[in-house]
Amino acid sequence: MQYYISPFNKEEEYKFPKNITIYDTTLRDGEQTPGVCFSKEDKLEIARKLDQFRIHQIEAGFPIVSSREADAVKAIANEGLDAQIICLARTKRADIDKALDCDVDGIITFMGTSDIHLEHKMHIKRQEALNICMKSIEYAKDHGLFVAFSAEDATRTDLDFLKRTYSKAESYGADRVHIADTVGAITPQGITFLIKELRKVTNVDIAMHCHNDFGLAVINSIYGLLAGGSAVSTTVNGIGERAGNASLEELVMSLKILYGKDLGFKTKYIQELSELVAEKTKLGIPYNKPVVGKNVFRHESGIHVDAVIEEPLTYEPYLPELVGQKRQLVLGKHSGCRAVKAKLDECGFKVTNDQLCQIVKKVKESREEGKYIDDNVFKDIVRSIDANYVDL
Template sequence: MNGTTSNGVKIANSGVQVQTQINPYTPRYADLLSRVNNFSIIESTLREGEQFANAFFDTATKIEIAKALDDFGVEYIELTSPAASEQSRQDCIAICQLGLKAKILTHIRCHMDDAKIAVETGVDGVDVVIGTSSYLREFSHGKDMAYISAKATEVINFVKSKGIEVRFSSEDSFRSDLVDLLSLYRQVDTLGVNRVGIADTVGCANPRQVYELVRTLRGVVSCDIECHFHNDTGCAIANSFAALEAGATHIDTSVLGIGERNGITPLGGLVARMYTADKDYIKSKYKLDKIRDVENLVANAVGIEVPFNNYITGYCAFTHKAGIHAKAILNNPSTYEILKPEDFGMTRYVSIGHRLTGWNAVKNRVEQLDLTLTDDQIKQITSKIKKLADIRPQSMEDVDTLLRDFHHAVISGDPSHVENVLSTPAVN
């Protein structure tokens, strides 16, 4: 008989099972609730990002960041509560008046005083939050679940009466009692909120926990589900992806992940992850070549460098060094790149001035320099590069000079000139 089992094993006529090759990055089945190719980004650099240790955004900088995020294509931009300070209120009004395509949200405590200030700024929506874990109920606001329920009803009804979006979120969701949490979400869903929110406020959750909670919540509420993940234990991006797989609809991000402590899901990191899940969807939604400009803008504003290993834009993100890697990359970039640098306005770089270099990578550079050398000659000069690199790293300028000198010696036709280049001792 012929056929294929559920795990990708092909059954031949003889009845012998033959394992077929399956791309491990390709989904093997569809999760009926998945929103991996249908989600929105709530960009919180101008709210969560203001809580970053180095952050101070004046009005002009906030406007510049908001415009850059809007140009990139995020669906929502979240701002610091206008109740935080008079300047925060003025900044909120100013950004609301820019006429951006993105919806403008502000994030407030579950308190009528905050809500009244927020709705007067012209925002498109208000994100309401209150702590629900035993830690926050005891050591932060000191209120019980009955108080939280009553206050949520009051604030939500007020915001809805103004005709703008409202999201209600628990804080410290993953350390909250599940029964309390689901009861509260069911209540606010019946009030007509646009979204309910889950917040991993201390970064303690793992992807399995996230999937289970979002999947459970999806069966309790009919509204959208927003997720906010802190990165204290390095799971923010993975948790965001798991949430979308389980049916979440909105993910909170910040540029470079800046925020309280180690921050939250980074915008670039989420985009990189989702690109591998559905490249065409991500390319159609966002101007991917703008991500570097947005990150440089925010990095300059808060006085930090973009990390060397940053998703997409780090200077090592598309740098290849090992000889076997370089050969494969030059033949077919997808051998060692799951992201296409050109889709993000980036370029790959094959490093050759080191002891791990291979002659194929050197050959590629020879061709870029429009030099004419045989494969045997390239292997000779590659050996020289490796010897020099055993003593000290060779810059691209060092390598280019050596290649040009060797090429000049070769075309001179004098073997002694060639030998002289190959035997020249390295300079310490």
């Protein structure tokens, strides 16, 4: 598949970990988007599509929330998918028991570790929080689960306490520790510093769970990998609480195209996955959304269209088929003769050069009058100047 990127990218050496895990939380954190509620069938359909995409881990939900939620998580866990199925559990035995009842492969257990969370949400001291977390990790490991421990609001937690927490989590058997950038409050430079500091005290895998409050979730995740992390949390279309989470499609395509790190995903299913989640959440995909937006491979400007017709990579970093999209040439105010001629050929019209110029003028005028130039409007314009229609 063809693509063309800046040669300057290669001037800097990037050192990614050999093995990177992407665990998608569309069905858990994505469902915490206000107004979103998946049915069991919705979750199963999305999980199957994620598995077709070849995602590594699916965070299927939060079983303790309700009996229906637990039923949905259990159904996904028993669907026979290739992806590892994990779920969320508070640092409570009842939550872990419920996860075990759902037949999942593992859990993400969590507790807020920042002083603001401990004081205003948990109402406990640091040592008490530490004790609770370690007992939960120990209990889950004793029952054969993969265990990831997530320090909620990690990026606003005292560094020494965070180091102590992750170090103890490793000693109690945690398979992975998560840095939850709960309110998106860290920078790429900050996440680099933090992970390098944590690497001094722990050898287990470090994951980044980044929120997008400042639009930095994807780049923070990438910088986290470059600094020594090895797992990333994503959601399809970047959905989630407030401004959402790191977008699966943006992260995967940035790694693949810009950084040359192909994780083996079936990217041709990205558009189908995006549209499925958009349908089930009833959240539209912004037209300018990177990778999956309708405008990503649509061209109107005459200068652009002329070049794209000759060589698509003049105005596209990669070909649309790579992510299951299609290129569209859109007619409007900025269209030129070449774009209109291409549309005429597509519709089966034969015109003279004089008629072509008239059609271009009429297209521009119609768009400026507020009409969207779809196929029907375009055909009406062409017929209005007595062009001969050829049925191809």
